[in-house]
Amino acid sequence: MKLHLALRWIVFAFVALIMNFPVIATFITALKSPSEISRNPSLVVDSPTLENFVTVLTVSDRLNVYHYLWNSFSAATIGAILPMLVAFPMAWVMVRRGYGRALLFPLIVNLRALPLIIFAVPLYLMFSVAYLLDTRIGLGLVLAIVNLPLTLMLLVNAVAEIPIELEEAAHMDGARLPRLIGRVVLPLCRPAFITTFVFGFITAWNEFLFGLILTTQRAVPMTVGASFFFATSGGGVQWGVAAAVMVVAALPPLILGLVMYRRISGSMVSGAVKG
Amino acid sequence: MxxxxxxxxxxxxxxxxxxxxxxxxxxxxxxxxxxxxxxxxxxxxxxxxxxxxxxxxxxxxxxxxxxxxxxxxxxxxxxxxxxxxxxxxxxxxxxxxxxxxxxxxxxxxxxxxxxxxxxxxxxxxxxxxxxxxxxxxxxxxxxxxxxxxxxxxxxxxxxxxxxxxxxxxxxxxxxxxxxxxxxxxxxxxxxxxxxxxxxxxxxxxxxxxxxxxxxxxxxxxxxxxxxxxxxxFLGSPKMNVIEASGTGRGDIKLPGNRCLALSEGNSETIRQVGIRPEQIAVTDEADATITGTVKLREYHGSVLNLVVDAGPIGDLSVLAPSVSGLAEGKRIGLGFPTEALHFFDARGQRVELGPGARR
CATH class of the missing domain: 3.40.50.300 (P-loop containing nucleotide triphosphate hydrolases)
Structure with missing residues (x-):
């Protein structure tokens, strides 16, 4: 029995190591000095250093990691929250009134299946007319569209999960639409909102394509900004600095995911109906 | 209110x-x-x-x-x-x-x-x-x-x-x-x-x-x-409803040529007769015009819930006191008190015989 358990753990550890090897390698490389990277490819660091992180976190004339972080943060926040504002009323109407359930819903959800690159040229032209190029709001708007299908799907499921009797009971209790939505439907959708926000934020944070096309300077997000660090002084790639900037760029969504993990799953409606 | x-x-x-x-x-x-x-x-x-x-x-x-x-x-x-x-x-x-x-x-x-x-x-x-x-x-x-x-x-x-x-x-x-x-x-x-x-x-x-x-x-x-x-629908077990035909002479014919005598009243339109299980009297086989065999017996504590096979009349449910000790397969007589009978026409609507119509 003991052996059985030990074997199982060994297999788990081995698989986890293989799956996470790129992450581990990146993290370890970030701790190596340039000279060590060139002579020591192993996973053991001889003389660990934070030098690469210092390089990344120091503001230079050309590179400002805080600026990229802030651009990503604001654009991803818009990109996560805006679709919720749009999709929630839509979700309620689709579920409770049936409007758009047959055509609009599958249409929006299937937007997800289209490669985003086909929107690139028209979006660029539209943005240039609307003065949205290289703005955080502009980037946020595009990210909102990227997130809309998943957001709508999650919120439609959340509303559909609320027993109809609860809404009927609220009506019988004298509640009109605003109070029904504000006091019954919205609180019951809270777990779905949290889930949607976390997924939306992470997706928006990791988005690269539109960040590259639609921004040049003022609104460059972290994903694009990180690539600027790869070659700081001409010629070859600075692997240590590149690894460090990737670690920094990956931290915010990672932390968000870990903090919110417990709230993502779980339903609010237990105890509403029956026993 | x-x-x-x-x-x-x-x-x-x-x-x-x-x-x-x-x-x-x-x-x-x-x-x-x-x-x-x-x-x-x-x-x-x-x-x-x-x-x-x-x-x-x-x-x-x-x-x-x-x-x-x-x-x-x-x-x-x-x-x-x-x-x-x-x-x-x-x-x-x-x-x-x-x-x-x-x-x-x-x-x-x-x-x-x-x-x-x-x-x-x-x-x-x-x-x-x-x-x-x-x-x-x-x-x-x-x-x-x-x-x-x-x-x-x-x-x-x-x-x-x-x-x-x-x-x-x-x-x-x-x-x-x-x-x-x-x-x-x-x-x-x-x-x-x-x-x-x-x-x-x-x-x-x-x-x-x-x-x-x-x-x-x-x-x-x-x-x-x-x-x-x-x-x-009301009453448990539910009322027995038996096919019948009113002769118009105050008599009602049940399947198998059994007759229920009524003193008077217009019985012509009657096509069905109903009686509740608890109102059927269980008697000796010899004394009764309608007889049957106990087909199923459910013990409910104070009462027995019986299903009686009454030949041409069909299966009847009957409630009997459990002290009667009736066993499955036993032949019994069934008494239908006229005051407990309900009459219905071909469409299932109630037929009133009027006060004093029953013997």
Whole structure:
């Protein structure tokens, strides 16, 4: 029995190591000095250093990691929250009134299946007319569209999960639409909102394509900004600095995911109906 | 409290007609029970009164005010749902106070009314709990509490006891009855359980296939059912209905050439005879015109529930005292007291022989 358990753990550890090897390698490389990277490819660091992180976190004339972080943060926040504002009323109407359930819903959800690159040229032209190029709001708007299908799907499921009797009971209790939505439907959708926000934020944070096309300077997000660090002084790639900037760029969504993990799953409606 | 009237109310879902022209008045302070088999439209009718379902044609009046076009929140009715439908994210206190807060009542009045309802329903200890931390019976009481605090024009109950276990159901039934007494409120109660209907109702409305079969007090419906449906729906085990033909001479012929003698009366139209299982007398085989063999025997403690194979008449259910000790396979005689007989015509409608018609 003991052996059985030990074997199982060994297999788990081995698989986890293989799956996470790129992450581990990146993290370890970030701790190596340039000279060590060139002579020591192993996973053991001889003389660990934070030098690469210092390089990344120091503001230079050309590179400002805080600026990229802030651009990503604001654009991803818009990109996560805006679709919720749009999709929630839509979700309620689709579920409770049936409007758009047959055509609009599958249409929006299937937007997800289209490669985003086909929107690139028209979006660029539209943005240039609307003065949205290289703005955080502009980037946020595009990210909102990227997130809309998943957001709508999650919120439609959340509303559909609320027993109809609860809404009927609220009506019988004298509640009109605003109070029904504000006091019954919205609180019951809270777990779905949290889930949607976390997924939306992470997706928006990791988005690269539109960040590259639609921004040049003022609104460059972290994903694009990180690539600027790869070659700081001409010629070859600075692997240590590149690894460090990737670690920094990956931290915010990672932390968000870990903090919110417990709230993502779980339903609010237990105890509403029956026993 | 108020009077609720339905005038030629109809309801159809696309091609399906679920309610076929129902007219009914529930008087102020009355406890009215809608009963019928599943799919008879009783819940739909209740939801139409509540305003949760639209009306295809006809009118619904509360206190002579036409509410047919009003939304549920403008009708001032309370409803207790089969599934309780408590707000899971709110405490018991907030659940009960919800309607009062919606109506923007002053805080101290809300507190006072919630406390009163909690005391009445013995929920004081649970006020700060969430519904998920309550048992089924407690949840049902919260649902009732939520309904009573707002002092509605009428209470609507949609099979409120069907999710409770048998013991709790009996208890809660008594609580609802005493609630009706103390509030003197108009209550409309939907159930498929005839025991609930018989025990709670001032007046029972028996529905079948979207139509009212009969309206009356429990006693009226039990003693003088207007048709074979009501006759067989109320009472357990259900009434035996036997094919028969009236001879027009005061006699009724049963299958197998057995005759039931009636002194007088117009028996021509009679095509079916009904008798309740508890009113069939079990006698010795030798003394009886109708005999049968005990085919099945269910022991119920105080009574035996028998199925008797009475030859050409068919199977009859009979209740006999358990002391009679009847065993399966035994031949017995069956006596049909004429005063216990119910007569129906070819369409299943009751036929009255008139007073003094029976021997």
């Amino acid at each position: 108020s009077r609720v009237s339905l005038e030629n109310v109809c309801k159809s879902f696309t091609a399906l007609e679920v309610i076929k022209s129902v007219s009914l008045t529930v008087e102020d302070g009355e406890f009215c029970v809608f009963v019928g088999p599943s799919g008879c439209g009783k819940s739909t009718l209740l939801r139409m009164i509540a305003g949760l379902e639209g009306v295809t044609s006809g009118r619904i009046l509360i206190d002579d005010e036409d509410v047919t076009g009003l939304e549920p929140y403008d009708r001032h009715l309370s409803m207790v749902f089969q599934s309780y439908a408590l707000y899971p994210h709110l405490s018991v206190r907030q659940n009960i106070a919800f309607a009062l807060e919606t109506a923007k009542q002053p805080k101290n009045l809300i507190e006072q009314k919630v406390a009163e309802a909690a005391r009445m329903l013995k929920l004081e200890e649970y006020l700060d709990r969430r519904p998920s931390a309550l048992s089924g019976g407690q949840r049902q009481r919260v649902a009732i509490g939520r309904a009573i605090v707002r002092e509605p024009k009428a209470f609507l109950f949609d099979e409120p006891l069907s999710n409770l276990d048998a013991a709790l159901r009996g208890e809660t039934r008594i609580e609802i009855a005493s609630l009706h007494k103390s509030l003197g409120a108009t209550m409309i109660y939907v159930t498929h359980d005839q025991v609930e209907a018989m025990t709670l109702a001032d007046r029972i409305v028996v529905l079948n296939k979207g139509q009212i079969m009969q309206v009356g007090s429990p006693q009226e419906l039990y003693e003088r059912p207007g048709n074979t449906f009501v006759a067989q």
